[in-house]
Amino acid sequence: MSKALYEIALLPGDGIGPEVVDAAVRVLNAAAKNEDLKLSYTTYEAGANLFQRTGESMAEADAVAVGQADAVLLGAMGLPTVRKADGTEIAPQIDLRERYGLFASLRPCELFPGVPTRVKAEKVNMLVIRETTEGLFAGRHDKQEPSDEAVSDRLTITRATSEKLFEVAFEQAKQRRASYGTPGHVTLLDKSNVLRSNAFLRKVFDEVAERHPDIGTARLYIDAGSMMFVTNPERYDVVVTENVFGDITSEIAAGVVGGLGVAPSGDVSLKHGIFQPSHGSAPDIAGKGVANPVATILSTAMMLEWIAQQQDDPRCEKVAAAIRQATAKVLHSGPRTPDIGGNGNTESVTQSIVDALNS
Incomplete structure (x- = not known):
């Protein structure tokens, strides 16, 4: 029997992550309402900004809690200017892959009508x-001895x-x-x-x-x-x-198929799933309201399809299909964000998808 309520962990992260996660949740709520699908959200902080303040990229208690959710929606994590002592970027999303054995990253790429290639x-x-x-x-x-000759x-x-x-x-x-x-x-x-x-x-x-x-x-x-x-x-x-x-x-x-702005993904094991856009945190456009929310919105559709398979819940499949159809409609007719040849913004694209769901 399918569950009455699904718990979704949100990891907005850094840069444009919070903007695209907020957009995706708006779309997800509009689509779920049409099928009487109940979703509950808990937001956890992780990423480069947290590391700068606390010295850790994600609290241990939060990493444990994320694993207890039905699924995870992640925005983007890491900033090019924030690095560990070994020179690599902060990447709690990779830590979560290892913790929960998320051995397969599913990255669909579809060329939607209206998207230039x-x-x-x-x-x-x-x-x-x-x-x-x-x-x-x-x-x-792996531990390595410091060397200026070979690594x-x-x-x-x-x-x-x-x-x-x-x-x-x-x-x-x-x-x-x-x-x-x-x-x-x-x-x-x-x-x-x-x-x-x-x-x-x-x-x-x-x-x-x-x-x-x-x-x-x-x-x-x-x-x-x-x-x-x-x-x-x-x-x-x-x-x-x-x-x-x-x-x-x-x-x-x-x-x-048009760039990372339209490319969703999901990192999965047999029991856990974290879904996120394929793009990074894009700090150069953070806060400008022009980030493309489509990859994150399509990631929510992937998330619902995965939950449907895990829980044998056809409602999730219907909501996922509705999100895909509404997103495809807006990609075809506009508005579209600048990265795929349009002059729209995060808000106009998100609202248009919500309107398409309710039409």
Whole structure:
């Protein structure tokens, strides 16, 4: 039986994060009201601003509480000018991935009518799945002796995580085919011709693929596969790859469909989900009211689809579909924010989506 009330943890974060989260919650509330879906929100502070004041990027009690929510909506975290002693940025969102084993980052990229693209493509609708807990991030906490001569990072691939990752990829291909009419196809991007870790990754992929004979597959080297994001993006349905490869290719895919302002994402495990725009905190436009809220709004739709699967609640699916349809309508007719060729702002886009939901 589905729940009467869903608890959503909000992590607005830094820069434009609070602005786009506020916009997304407005849209989410308008859509949920139409289906009598009850949502409750608790806001937690985390990120670079908190670190500057307290020396920690997120309180331990808050990190624990976030994990008890039904889902998490995150704005953006980190500022280029705020760094730890080792020179890296504050990234509590990565800490949360590790704490809750959020091994798969789901990054859909769809070319909506009305959104300009520099690529000659008519219909792009892909999902890039990035592994997020190992790969080239595996050694993030490895101790190293200080050196001015050489520094190394560790790349690790495990069977346990890879099997879970690939099962998610094949399940997503099936769900996308049923919901959106996509082909039902999974492409692995790797560097198995050079890296032993990636040869192992491909071996595990082949084993999992055998369990899903109804889903087509392809295996491409990351260099050629990255080129095809630009030259032939229509070929992709679901793409799955290593951590850093996925970090880069998902942003290439976002660029193909208009930029990070229209690119949602969700970091998930089998039990936890954190949903957020693919863009960063953009401090250069923070407070100016021109941030594009669409990626965060579409992230709420992803969040509701994930809750629907977790709780077997069709109301969440209906609300997610309504948000997608209203957002697509506004992207087509306007207003649109400057990053995608419009002269609208955060408020006008948000209100237009709310109006579309209520029309």
